[in-house]
Amino acid sequence: MSRKIFTYAALLMVAAIYIGPLLWMVSTSCKTSSEAVADPPRWVPVSDVYLDQRARGESLGKALPGEISHRASVIKENYYDKVIADPGFDFILYTRNTLIIALLSAGGAMLSSSLVAYSLTKVNWRGRGVLFAVVLATMMLPFTVVMVPQYDLFRRLGWIGTNLPLWVPSWFGVPFFIFLLRQFYMTIPNELSDAARIDGCSDLRIWWQIILPLSRPALTVVGLFAFMGAWRDFLGPLIYLAHQRTFTLSLALQFFQSRGGGTSWELLMAATLLVIAPIIVLFFLAQKTFIQGIATTGIKG
Amino acid sequence: MARVTLEKVSKLYAGNPVPAVNAIDLDIQDREFIVLVGPSGCGKSTTLRMVAGLEEISGGEIKIGERVVNAVPPKDRDIAMVFQNYALYPHMSVYKNMAFGLQLRRKELGLSRQQIHERVLEAARILGITDYLERKPKALSGGQRQRVAVGRAIVRNPKAFLFDEPLSNLDAKLRVETRAEIKKLHLRLQTTTIYVTHDQEEAMTLGDRIVVMKDGFIQQCAPPLEVYERPVNKFVAGFVGTPPMNFIKCKVEGKTLAFGGQRIGLAGQHPGKVIKYAGQEVFLGIRPESLCPKNAGKFAGTENGISAKVVVVEPLGDKVDIYLTLGDNHADYMERLLVCRADAYEFGRIKANDIITLYVDLSRVHVFEPGDNGMNVTLSQETGYATA
Numbered sequence: 223m224s225r226k227i228f229t230y231a232a233l234l235m236v237a238a239i240y241i242g243p244l245l246w247m248v249s250t251s252c253k254t255s256s257e258a259v260a261d262p263p264r265w266v267p268v269s270d271v272y273l274d275q276r277a278r279g280e281s282l283g284k285a286l287p288g289e290i291s292h293r294a295s296v297i298k299e300n301y302y303d304k305v306i307a308d309p310g311f312d313f314i315l316y317t318r319n320t321l322i323i324a325l326l327s328a329g330g331a332m333l334s335s336s337l338v339a340y341s342l343t344k345v346n347w348r349g350r351g352v353l354f355a356v357v358l359a360t361m362m363l364p365f366t367v368v369m370v371p372q373y374d375l376f377r378r379l380g381w382i383g384t385n386l387p388l389w390v391p392s393w394f395g396v397p398f399f400i401f402l403l404r405q406f407y408m409t410i411p412n413e414l415s416d417a418a419r420i421d422g423c424s425d426l427r428i429w430w431q432i433i434l435p436l437s438r439p440a441l442t443v444v445g446l447f448a449f450m451g452a453w454r455d456f457l458g459p460l461i462y463l464a465h466q467r468t469f470t471l472s473l474a475l476q477f478f479q480s481r482g483g484g485t486s487w488e489l490l491m492a493a494t495l496l497v498i499a500p501i502i503v504l505f506f507l508a509q510k511t512f513i514q515g516i517a518t519t520g521i522k523g
Numbered sequence: 524m525a526r527v528t529l530e531k532v533s534k535l536y537a538g539n540p541v542p543a544v545n546a547i548d549l550d551i552q553d554r555e556f557i558v559l560v561g562p563s564g565c566g567k568s569t570t571l572r573m574v575a576g577l578e579e580i581s582g583g584e585i586k587i588g589e590r591v592v593n594a595v596p597p598k599d600r601d602i603a604m605v606f607q608n609y610a611l612y613p614h615m616s617v618y619k620n621m622a623f624g625l626q627l628r629r630k631e632l633g634l635s636r637q638q639i640h641e642r643v644l645e646a647a648r649i650l651g652i653t654d655y656l657e658r659k660p661k662a663l664s665g666g667q668r669q670r671v672a673v674g675r676a677i678v679r680n681p682k683a684f685l686f687d688e689p690l691s692n693l694d695a696k697l698r699v700e701t702r703a704e705i706k707k708l709h710l711r712l713q714t715t716t717i718y719v720t721h722d723q724e725e726a727m728t729l730g731d732r733i734v735v736m737k738d739g740f741i742q743q744c745a746p747p748l749e750v751y752e753r754p755v756n757k758f759v760a761g762f763v764g765t766p767p768m769n770f771i772k773c774k775v776e777g778k779t780l781a782f783g784g785q786r787i788g789l790a791g792q793h794p795g796k797v798i799k800y801a802g803q804e805v806f807l808g809i810r811p812e813s814l815c816p817k818n819a820g821k822f823a824g825t826e827n828g829i830s831a832k833v834v835v836v837e838p839l840g841d842k843v844d845i846y847l848t849l850g851d852n853h854a855d856y857m858e859r860l861l862v863c864r865a866d867a868y869e870f871g872r873i874k875a876n877d878i879i880t881l882y883v884d885l886s887r888v889h890v891f892e893p894g895d896n897g898m899n900v901t902l903s904q905e906t907g908y909a910t911a
Binding site: 411413414416417418419420421422423427432435436 | 572575576577596597598602603604606607608609610611612613614623624627628675
C-alpha cells in the first residue's frame, strides 16, 4: 500500500512538470493584461477588486458572482473578440490553411509509407536491404543539414510561397513511418501474403485488401504523428510561406506575438490554446488505438 | 486434377552455395497423395513452395498437367495451398475467406455470384463449418480454423492441393482426427495432393507414396510400407518408425556380425551380400518389434540372441517398450539405448536391471554401410532406388 502511494506521488510529480506550463497557459489566457503580469504571479485568475472585497471581509456569496461575470467577459474578450474575431488576425483562415496541410501530410504519409514498408517486408527484390539502410540513414540527417538544398530544390520547382513543399514530400515516404510500419508488417505472417497471392492477388491488392486493413492501429499512429507534426510545424511554414494569407497557425502565432511591438501574454496564451486544442482532443479520441498501435506486438491468424 | 512432374528441380538461395533443393526428380501421378517428409531444412517446404510458385525455381522444370509452370505466377497455376498457421485473413469472415479467391477471379472463371455462393456452401457442408460462416477466424478454435483453411482450398476446385505442415499447430488428439479427415477428403475429391510434414507417422498414414528428403536430396520415394520395410539407407531407416530402428555398430566376421563380445548370425541371402564387407565395420539395423525376449516363433533360431540389461520399461497398453543397455561399453556400439517392443501380456513383468536375452527376427534385419547415409546392403540388387 505504502509502495503504491509512493508510486503515485512520483508519477504525480512527473506529471506536474508536464502539466504545469499548460495550466499556467490556461490561467494566463483567462486574465486581463494587468493581471497577467501581476507580481507575485497568481495561479488562479482573480481580479484585484475581488481580492480587496475578500480582504475587507465580504462574504464569498457577495464577492463571487461579480468576479465570475467579470472573468467571463475577460475570457470572451481574450478568446473571441481579440483572437478569433480580430479582423487583423484571420484565425479561421489560418486554421483552414493548417488543416489542409496537415490532412494532406497525414494522408500522404499513411499511403506512401505503408506502400514502401510493404515492399520492404513482403516483396522479395534485390537490394531491398540496402534501400532500407538508405531510408534509415536519411532519418539520421538533421533537418538543418537538408534545409538549404531542399529549399533550393523547391525554388527550382517554383514552389516557394505555396504550401506544396509542406505536404508533397510526405507522399513520397517518410523514413520514420516506413520504419515503424515495416516493424509492424514484419509481425504479419508471410503466409498471409502467400495465401493471397495464390488466391489471385497482385502485390498492390495484397497491400490494399489484406495488409492495410490489418495495420489499422499502426496506420492510425502514423496518421496522428504526421497530422500533429504538420499541425505544429513552425520552421517549414516559416521558410516556404511568404504571404500572410497562406500562413499556418504556428506561423500566425509568431506573427500574432510580434505585431504591435510588445507581447500581450493573455492573448497569446488564448491563441495558443486554441491552436493546440484540436490536437489534444484528437489525441484523446484516438488514444486507445494510438497506444495499441505503438505497443502492438502482432496478430495471430 | 493433374499429374505434377518435377525434373531436375533445384533451389539455390543467394549467399548460400549449398542448394536447398538439389536437382530432384519426382513424378506425381494424377489423383495421387504424395507426402514429402524429412527433418527441418531438408528442402521439403521449399520444394512445395516452388510447385506453388511462391519460390522461384533455380534450375529444372516443374509441370502441372502437361504445362510447364516455371514462369507462371501462383494464381495461374490452378493450385490451392493450406498453410501451417492457416493463413486465414483475420479481418474477413469465414465465408469471405473462402469466397475471396473465387470473387477475385470471378470473370476469369466465368462464375456467377450465385455459383460462388453455392460452392462455398458446398465446401462448408463437406467440412462441417456451415454454422460459423459469419464468424471471424479469431472466434474459431485451431481445428476449426484448419477446416476453414482446407475449405478455402477446396472451393477453388484446383488441379492440385498443396499442404504445408497443416496439422503442426493442432494438439495430438485433434491432429489424428484431422489427419483421418484429410485422407477421407482425398478419397472423396480425388485431387492430386502434395503434403509436407516432418512427422513420419503422418507421412506413413496419409501417403500413397512418401518421399523422404534430406539435405535437398530425395533419399527414397516409395509406398509407406516399402519405405518402412525396405529403407534404402541408414537415414531413411532411422527416420521412419517409432521408436526408431536400433543401429548396432558391428564387425563383419564371416557370416556373423560381432560387437562387444556378442555375435549375431545372418540368415537367408544376407551373408552373401555382406561378405564383401568382411573385416569392416557396418551397422546392424533392427526394428524394435523385430526383437523379442523369447526364443520362439519367428524369433526362434541359433546365434540370434543379444544379452542386455534393462534400463527402463515403458508400458503402452498391449505393448511394452523395453530400453536396454549392452553393458559398460554400450556407447561404443550404439548411440541410443537398445529398444525392444514386446507383447505386454507376455513380457510385462520384465523390470529395470533385469539381464535378459533378446532374440532377433533374422529375416527382418538390415545391414548398412557406415556413415549417416550408409546404403542398405541387404536390399536386393534389382531394386534400384535413387540414393544420395
